[in-house]
Amino acid sequence: MKHYGYEDLAVLVSERGHYSLKKAADVLGIGRDSLIPIKTDNNNRVVVSEMKAKLDELKAKNIKPFAIIGVAGTTETGTIDPLSELADLAHAYGCHFHVDAAWGGATLMSKKYRHLLNGIERADSVTIDAHKQLYVPMGAGMVIFKNPELMTSIEHHAEYILRKGSKDLGSHTLEGSRSGMAMLLYASLNIISRQGYEMLINNSIEKAQYFAGLIEAHPEFELVTHPELCLLTYRYVPARTQQALTLATADERETLLAALDDLTQFIQKRQRESGKSFVSRTRITPERWDRRLTTVFRVVLANPLTTENILQEVLAEQVEIAKQSFISSPQIRTLTNRILTRHNIA
Structure with a gap:
């Protein structure tokens, strides 16, 4: 340079x-x-x-x-x-x-x-x-x-292949031997069509908006990021714990948040293993929790066969799985009760 x-x-x-x-x-x-x-x-x-x-x-x-x-x-x-x-x-x-x-x-x-x-x-x-x-x-x-x-600017040729004037895309990419994947895209664009894709995309975005509303209305869940497209993040946080987090000392809050991270991971793994439904997980830094690295559920709602009833069942299953935790859940419950009792909240 x-x-x-x-x-x-x-x-x-x-x-x-x-x-x-x-x-x-x-x-x-x-x-x-x-x-x-x-x-x-x-x-x-x-x-x-x-x-x-x-x-x-x-x-x-x-x-x-x-x-x-x-x-x-x-x-x-x-x-x-x-x-x-x-x-x-x-x-x-x-x-x-x-x-x-x-x-x-x-x-x-x-x-x-x-x-x-x-x-x-x-x-x-x-x-x-x-x-x-x-798709x-x-x-x-x-x-x-x-x-x-x-x-x-990144075009390359050889005498036995990728000759000048050829239409082989390998001359412009790190991968020299290219598959025929472009044909699948060409076929999909012609079969599903612009109108079909519009229906799929509108449906996925609106389904994410519905699921976000479902999470916000549920007292045991926290919506972490609102969906713009068909992705959103959230986590399971008992209603009393949500209240306790607003009253906790800095050390107590960190202990609760760490336990919630563990519980999120437990629920996600157990739900995947059960085979009934699946959500992924990731870690992000919400401003609400002072940019602390936080484990959350990550949901992509692109499957047109996912119904509103299925989404309701996903949350219901996660609530039940949380009860199966013998480490994180008791820890969260005990500290939550201690904090609320100190503030004379039954």
């Missing part, structure tokens, strides 16, 4: 950026320290003012920010960054603007919800995974460039 008059280069992305970006930094040889995570707000969206401040800091250090990445559907919470504002930043600072829409890109098929991705049309490149909301088998990721000529 010194040849071009810079001390180093950098890529900026939300702290919720996908782990594959670190892989890309390794492959590019720029080092993971050059992939700079930017703080997110309470809704898990990147804080644009924080990104601008970091851009100014890099400029002062003579470090070239060559790309800004906006996330259109984080893997953990399904949150969409303010893409238009990031596009403005990229333009102002002369950066390539990439949008990671692996999760949310298919939402463009929905006339009702495509506005959630406003600003994506200003991206220089966009990633979309067809094996997510385009194609695993391994159908793609990147779309506004200017296809950009691909020629």
Whole structure:
């Protein structure tokens, strides 16, 4: 970079950026320290003012920010960054603007919800995974460039294959031998069609909204992140414990939160093993709990056969499984009672 008059280069992305970006930094040889995570707000969206401040800091250090990445559907919470504002930043600072829409890109098929991705049309490149909301088998990721000529910067040829003028996509990717996965996407687009995808996507987003309402109405659960797309996070927290958390000392609160983390993991594993239903889990840093790393249930509602009754049964099963915990549940109950008794709450 010194040849071009810079001390180093950098890529900026939300702290919720996908782990594959670190892989890309390794492959590019720029080092993971050059992939700079930017703080997110309470809704898990990147804080644009924080990104601008970091851009100014890099400029002062003579470090070239060559790309800004906006996330259109984080893997953990399904949150969409303010893409238009990031596009403005990229333009102002002369950066390539990439949008990671692996999760949310298919939402463009929905006339009702495509506005959630406003600003994506200003991206220089966009990633979309067809094996997510385009319902194609695993391994159908793609990147779309506004200017296809950009691909020629990583174009390679050989005399026996990938000759100049050939249409083999392997000439532009790390993987030389490419499968025929594109045919599955082509077939799905023609069979399911734009209208079919719109129905699937609308249904999945609205089902997530219904489930979020169900969780908020249940006294034993806490909705951690509200859904923008078809993802949401939540956890089981007994009603009395929710009350105790507001009255606890700092040490008591930490003990309760740690026990709730253990209980969430216990419920998730036992529910998976039971074979009746399944939710995944992850760890995020909710602002409500002072950015403490917190274990939560993570739900993706993309299956059109999932009914409202099934979702009700998922919560009911989790309540019953919580009763089977002989370590975390008793610990939570004992400390909860101690805190509430101290405050004369029966």
